[in-house]
Amino acid sequence: MGFLQTYARVLGLLAPDKWVAMGLALAALALAGLQFLEPVLFGRVVDVLSSASRLPEDEVWRQAISLLVVWAAVGLTGIAANVAVSLLADRMAHRNRLAVMHRYFQHVLAMPLSFHGDTASGRLMKIMLVGTDHLFAIWLSFFREHLVTFITGLVLLPLTFLMNWRLALVLLALVIVFIIVAAFVVSRTQEAQEKVEDYQSRLAGNAQDALSNVVVVQSFTRITAEAKLFGDIMRQVLDHQFPVLNWWAVVSVLTSSASTISVITIFMLGTWLHMNGQASVGEIVTFMGFATMLIGRLEGAVGFVSRLLMQVPGLREVFSVLDARTSVPEKPGALDLPRAQGEVVFEHVAFGYPGGGLILNDVSFEAAPGKTVALVGQTGAGKSTAMSLLQRLWDPVDGRITIDGHDLRDISLESLRRNVGVVFQDAMLFNRTIRENLLIGRPDATQEEIEQACRMAEAHDFIIRQPQGYDTRVGERGASLSGGQKQRLSIARALMKDPPILILDEATSALDAATEARVQKALQVLMNGRTTFIIAHRLSTIRDADEILVFEHGKIVERGSFSELVALGGRFAELVRTQLSGPETKKPDPVAT
Known part of the structure; x- marks a missing residue:
């Protein structure tokens, strides 16, 4: 110019x-x-x-x-x-x-x-x-x-x-x-x-x-x-x-x-x-x-x-x-998806970043409404990338992903992301009050609804001990809170959003064992009736998953329930044995995302 x-x-x-x-x-x-x-x-x-x-x-x-x-x-x-x-x-x-x-x-x-x-x-x-x-x-x-x-x-x-x-x-x-x-x-x-x-x-x-x-x-x-x-x-x-x-x-x-x-x-x-x-x-x-x-x-x-x-x-x-134009453009007249039933299907999905090789290659699976699917595998295997595609942060280079039979590319971005909730590994809090961070999940929520979600996420007790309670500012990226406190606020935020499809991206990785046990109960309530995807850090947290997908080099190499995969004696069984062989605190976790 x-x-x-x-x-x-x-x-x-x-x-x-x-x-x-x-x-x-x-x-x-x-x-x-x-x-x-x-x-x-x-x-x-x-x-x-x-x-x-x-x-x-x-x-x-x-x-x-x-x-x-x-x-x-x-x-x-x-x-x-x-x-x-x-x-x-x-x-x-x-x-x-x-x-x-x-x-x-x-x-x-x-x-x-x-x-x-x-x-x-x-x-x-x-x-x-x-x-x-x-x-x-x-x-x-x-x-x-x-x-x-x-x-x-x-x-x-x-x-x-x-x-x-x-x-x-x-x-x-x-x-x-x-x-x-x-x-x-x-x-x-x-x-x-x-x-x-x-x-x-x-x-x-x-x-x-x-x-x-x-x-x-x-x-x-x-x-x-x-x-x-x-x-x-x-x-x-x-x-x-x-x-x-x-x-x-x-x-x-x-x-x-x-x-x-x-x-x-x-x-x-x-x-x-x-x-x-x-x-x-x-x-x-x-x-x-x-x-x-x-x-x-x-x-x-x-x-x-x-x-x-x-x-x-x-x-x-x-x-x-x-x-600058987005790499995930919205079609004119895109479908405004109402509250989804929660059926998610990956059909021969492939994806690679521009100028690079494929990270996902011919990935296919189906998650029925209300079911829980866990994704495990080594770092770089493609688990988090698959969930990024489900949120349409990227588009597949081949294949398609559908929710309730609708291709994600035919759905408006706002309505798609309204139907998908995420609890991130990093809580990603705004430098605002606790209340304002929680209202991101549902702006019209009442104080009673906020407190109910926080009790379910084991967060209410630590919040009321803060200097201004729910009106306490958390600092940049939640700097004034501990890792476990930030994560519990993130879970409460997802509870308030009440999405039909849920992604738990190592949602309890920042919690100690005692707090994790309490939050797992809250997560069970959150997961109830929702299609849930769990990116697993500790394999013990996915025992009750309806299906486990084992990713390796961008492909699904094994799938089944926890007991079925252990009995199979394949890659998943090897991962379980590796975790049980010694304390996680002394050995790098081979399935960290």
Whole structure:
């Protein structure tokens, strides 16, 4: 996307406010016309005064007073128009900045894991905040200042040729010089500024990465190393930024020099034309006013173009995120699935990440409504990937997955995920109150329903011991709670959602033996009547599963009940023997997900 294309797209974002924008454009046209009139009126006053010796005194006073009244009216109208433009432009810019920010935020939240895996959250935040600030600044300066400059150059400058084409040539030359110099510098600095913006984004990404893992940074004495890495990127920012600033400093000096030369040229040329009867004193004064006005506009435009050049890479990043398309698109008119019965079928499903080999290959199984299916196998066998496909975080590259006979790709994402509940290995709590975290499961739940779910999840007792009870903030990612407490809140959250299909992703892995025994009872209540998938960590927790699927290298190599698979003496029996051969705390678990 080129420089001008980016600028045009920024202005195109104001389409919802097109009538306000059109009104501001008309106001800008009026302002440009009023500003054009002021030097003309000044020149006419000078001509009237210079002809005083040839006209009756009363006539001179009459013309002078008439011109001054018109001049005062023009000035007052200009002030009123300026106030109106400033207020309307400010409000419109603020309103649309927040609208773009909201659109960006909603779009990023809806993007699949493939997108978030490739882009750091700190970088996304930086792009949103910096990019929308750039949009606000451009909209505001465009309607307050630079639209008037554009109209002056495009519409009013040609009118000066009707007054005195010889003096108008000087103004035209000034504008041409400015355009050439600005275009040259833009071409020399655009690529460098894009590198600056890339380093700025890396700076934000590294800072967020270190801050979100501050415990690791402190535990591994990485403070100095992380600060050094931050400083190295910061120096790269400056190394690329300074040459850009130098170029625009040169442009500023050249613009000022050209302005001074233009004024002197108009004065000298005007004097010569006056001596030859081709220009009046008033015309010379008028063109001096035009030059002064145009010089101010061009100097402002130089500053605007230099800022815009520095903002364009950030704006392109905003647009690249907004233009990003999901890898799990929703079909037009997708089915809004009501509460599902819970029949889940995998039909010859295969999946691999782009550019990689297959992680799942020809996986087929069926889970009847209300049944419990356990998935076991070594790390990387494909268990968690299969459950990610069930939530449609990815789409299979072959085969299909159905719920109640409907292909997941035919179901709206919102209704699909409304029917699937997950208790994650990591509780993933928001930096909000306990109550707000629980209400994510069901926003309209009453306090009694919240407490009932927490009692079932063995969480109520520890919650009421918190400083503010259910209104206690849990910190970033639940930092103020223990692993077991966070996991019990996660289970309570799933209880409140009440989904017909449930995924337990090592749901009790963070609990001690005593708490796990209590939570298992709660999970049995949660699982009752639901189609449940358990990604198993400890094989003892899946003894009662209706069916166990043993994954290996992306395929299901064994299936059956616990007793059937042990009796078979195959891969599952070997996994059971491995776990029973010694304490899990002293030996890595071969079936960790």
